[in-house]
Amino acid sequence: MTLPTLELSDKDFNRLAQFINGYSGIRMPASKRAMVEGRLRRRLVRHGFNDFTSYCQYLFEGGGMADEAVHIIDAVTTNKTEFFREPDHFRFLADVVLPELLRGRDAPSLKLWSAACSVGAEPYSLAMLLAEQMRQSGRDIRCSILATDLCIEVLEKAIAGIYSEEMVRPIPLELRQRYVLRSRDPEARLVRITPDLRRLVRFLRLNLMDDHYGVDQGFHVIFCRNVLIYFSRADQERVLARLAEHLAPGGYLFLGHSETIAGLNLPLRPVGPTIFAKA
Numbered sequence: 001m002t003l004p005t006l007e008l009s010d011k012d013f014n015r016l017a018q019f020i021n022g023y024s025g026i027r028m029p030a031s032k033r034a035m036v037e038g039r040l041r042r043r044l045v046r047h048g049f050n051d052f053t054s055y056c057q058y059l060f061e062g063g064g065m066a067d068e069a070v071h072i073i074d075a076v077t078t079n080k081t082e083f084f085r086e087p088d089h090f091r092f093l094a095d096v097v098l099p100e101l102l103r104g105r106d107a108p109s110l111k112l113w114s115a116a117c118s119v120g121a122e123p124y125s126l127a128m129l130l131a132e133q134m135r136q137s138g139r140d141i142r143c144s145i146l147a148t149d150l151c152i153e154v155l156e157k158a159i160a161g162i163y164s165e166e167m168v169r170p171i172p173l174e175l176r177q178r179y180v181l182r183s184r185d186p187e188a189r190l191v192r193i194t195p196d197l198r199r200l201v202r203f204l205r206l207n208l209m210d211d212h213y214g215v216d217q218g219f220h221v222i223f224c225r226n227v228l229i230y231f232s233r234a235d236q237e238r239v240l241a242r243l244a245e246h247l248a249p250g251g252y253l254f255l256g257h258s259e260t261i262a263g264l265n266l267p268l269r270p271v272g273p274t275i276f277a278k279a
């Protein structure tokens with residue numbers, strides 16, 4: 001399909017940028033204009049519009065936004081992720097957090113949340129780590145992993161748990177052999193997370209900008225990595241305060257390596273590289 005080479009006017013870009021920022025928290029400075037233009041062109045074609053102005057009129061004056069918002073957000077989010085991304089976080093979890101949470105508890109139950117999970121690499125990495133903990137210790141740990149994202153497309157991929165062979169390469173070989181199934185068709189070069197591991201993870205659409213998350217509190221571990229970097233400082237502080245409310249006392253929050261809470265007024269203290277414990 002050939003897409004039209006349409007241009008987005010200042011006025012239309014500003015309206016879209018304001019909407020995207022208000023809805024998702026993602027900042028849309030002028031430098032993102034070409035990205036927005038490129039990614040939304042398909043939506044125009046889909047609706048049969050010949051220019052961005054008619055599309056924006058449909059969205060903002062014609063009531064089209066009610067149905068189109070989800071697609072706009074899906075188009076503009078950045079979903080880059082990897083299995084065991086920022087591996088020192090997983091080491092800290094295995095060496096420090098899990099032993100501490102499990103110590104002296106007969107029937108331990110653990111609640112983890114991957115709060116911007118993209119296509120699922122992060123929550124499935126957490127699931128592998130917990131499954132290994134159970135296998136090696138021989139203990140029956142009741143564990144639940146909640147995985148949420150704003151983008152529906154990535155959630156659908158995450159639920160399917162199907163990845164390219166290349167994508168699962170960062171998973172240590174032993175874990176890959178145990179928790180990843182090869183496709184019956186070797187040409188497909190696709191793999192799938194095992195059903196037992198997939199069952200440990202519950203996926204939901206959740207907008208971190210919402211006032212109420214509608215999920216349980218008392219999480220022992222929350223991963224919210226590489227998403228707040230796109231938000232304004234004020235939105236970061238609001239989201240982090242809400243996430244802290246969802247942590248159990250002494251629970252751990254993991255942020256992305258380029259994210260910081262310095263200067264923010266939060267009940268969190270640093271305990272490792274972009275790792276915080278609820279005070």
Ligand SMILES: C[S@@+](CC[C@H](N)C(=O)[O-])C[C@H]1O[C@@H](n2cnc3c(N)ncnc32)[C@H](O)[C@@H]1O
Pocket residue numbers: 023024025026077078079080081082085115116117118119122148149150151154206207208209224225226227256
């Ligand atoms: C760069 S990915 C990070 C994925 C994973 N946490 C990691 O570090 O590999 C950022 C994710 O945040 C999601 N996202 C963006 N804004 C969001 C919001 N307001 N609420 C929830 N998720 C959001 C995007 O859809 C995207 O999947």
